């Protein structure tokens with residue numbers, strides 16, 4: 001059992017190791033994946049894939065920020081936090097209803113994204129131009 005972690009440092013690796021150290025956010029650009037031990041200290045492994053519909057990172061050479069927040073709804077602890085500049089910012093735990101609508105929202109974003117990329121496949125060269133202005137980016141709720 002380890003305690004709650006309030007800061008985390010990035011470690012860029014090719015492969016995510018089997019044994020993760022608490023307080024380390026492993027980032028594999030090679031496999032577009034990240035993993036860390038849940039910051040609440042429950043010891044669960046949290047995998048956050050890097051993708052346009054998953055998580056994004058900002059790295060300034062020293063500190064890492066990941067977006068959106070990490071919500072461990074499937075885990076017992078149900079912890080919810082943001083990682084901003086290597087700091088773990090604890091967020092409010094969601095109710096079951098909020099989790100359900102959050103997941104639904106997520107699903108919707110993914111669906112929109114894949115619909116759009118499927119339809120733009122035919123004319124990839126005209127991606128900028130008329131199309132870009134018509135669709136506003138959606139804001140995530142958390």
Ligand SMILES: [Zn+2]
Nearest residue numbers: 038040042077
């Ligand atoms: Zn946890």
